[in-house]
Amino acid sequence: MSVLRALLLMAALTFAGGAAADGDDAKLPFTLQGDWRQGALLIGHTVPGNQVWFNGRALSVSPDGDFVFGLDRDEPAQAELKVQLPGAAPQVYRYAVEKRQYEIQNINGLPPKMVNPPPAVQQRIANDQRLAREARQHDSPRRDFLQRFIWPCAGPISGVYGSQRILNGEPKQPHYGVDVAVPVGTPVRAPAGGVISLAEKDMYFTGGTLMIDHGQGVASAFLHLSKLLVKVGDVVQQGQVIALSGKTGRATGPHLDWRMNWFESRIDAQQLAGAMTAKP
Ligand SMILES: [Zn+2]
Structure with a gap:
């Protein structure tokens, strides 16, 4: 891959919080804040009009493009986001969820x-x-x-x-x-x-x-x-x-x-x- 493409990919992965996204698509249609860790709340942003699902559940997307989802205490190790742009096929992004030790x-x-x-x-x-x-x-x-x-x-x-x-x-x-x-x-x-x-x-x-x-x-x-x-x-x-x-x-x-x-x-x-x- 070209240097430019590699840089774009790094930037995209930073935005996605260490995404293990399918393939090496440089340009993700969303950004995320938060850790892929049990108990975390993740806040995302996408272009208004895009549809987003977390583990199959349709998320509300605000008129500004904000969405949110949380990871349970016992969230399974694998999670997925699905994003669909108007008129396009949905894209699936997979993430590893960090497991925690509890007292x-x-x-x-x-x-x-x-x-x-x-x-x-x-x-x-x-x-x-x-x-x-x-x-x-x-x-x-x-x-x-x-x-x-x-x-x-x-x-x-x-x-x-x-x-x-x-x-x-x-x-x-x-x-x-x-x-x-x-x-x-x-x-x-x-x-x-x-x-x-x-x-x-x-x-x-x-x-x-x-x-x-x-x-x-x-x-x-x-x-x-x-x-x-x-x-x-x-x-x-x-x-x-x-x-x-x-x-x-x-x-x-x-x-x-x-x-x-x-x-x-x-x-x-x-x-x-x-x-x-x-x-x-
Ligand atoms: Zn208490």
């Missing part, structure tokens, strides 16, 4: 009814899960996810994304949030703008719970809150105080649990917000 965390001494909920609360738990699932399905045209995410509060990190919790010796579902150890009553700020998609004062596991829809399937959730200061449908700005932290629901102590999703895929909020430098 194992043992928590003992919990009241047995919180580890294995009594049958009487199964209906309540199912209802909570349905509400959260419905909120995560929103595919709104907002583009708040393009903002640089900030920490909702500052404090020591006491739990991380992906860790497997073993409660009283029984393996439970992985922990998807980042826990910030803060006293009850600490103001919780919106890490990016959005619209409130769930506001429940008393969910069984998560206590006072809020969700923000940041657009195109990207959502934040805040758990164990002591007080909610917004309601469903409220539009919030980045940095706005939306709640006070607490220890409600199945919390072992006061902390804020911040989770992020792209639809049902669990995203690592800590990676998105980066280093906690100053008090928000």
Whole structure:
């Protein structure tokens, strides 16, 4: 290949974040920001009017050409983007997803009814899960996810994304949030703008719970809150105080649990917000 062609190919691969694209087509019809790593959120840009699919799912493309997708905690090693220009055949680009190692965390001494909920609360738990699932399905045209995410509060990190919790010796579902150890009553700020998609004062596991829809399937959730200061449908700005932290629901102590999703895929909020430098 010519030197020019090689340079073009290098430039294209840089834009694509180390793409293992099919063939050596120099000119990709999109750019991407983010890592091909479990728990990552990737933001893409293409020419408006192009169609994009991630692992077969059609993505919303904004009028400016922005699209977004996330890689789950257990995202398989191979992923694919498909891009179709108007009137052209779709092109497929394949990527290797970096696998992560997750912590194992043992928590003992919990009241047995919180580890294995009594049958009487199964209906309540199912209802909570349905509400959260419905909120995560929103595919709104907002583009708040393009903002640089900030920490909702500052404090020591006491739990991380992906860790497997073993409660009283029984393996439970992985922990998807980042826990910030803060006293009850600490103001919780919106890490990016959005619209409130769930506001429940008393969910069984998560206590006072809020969700923000940041657009195109990207959502934040805040758990164990002591007080909610917004309601469903409220539009919030980045940095706005939306709640006070607490220890409600199945919390072992006061902390804020911040989770992020792209639809049902669990995203690592800590990676998105980066280093906690100053008090928000
Ligand atoms: Zn937590």
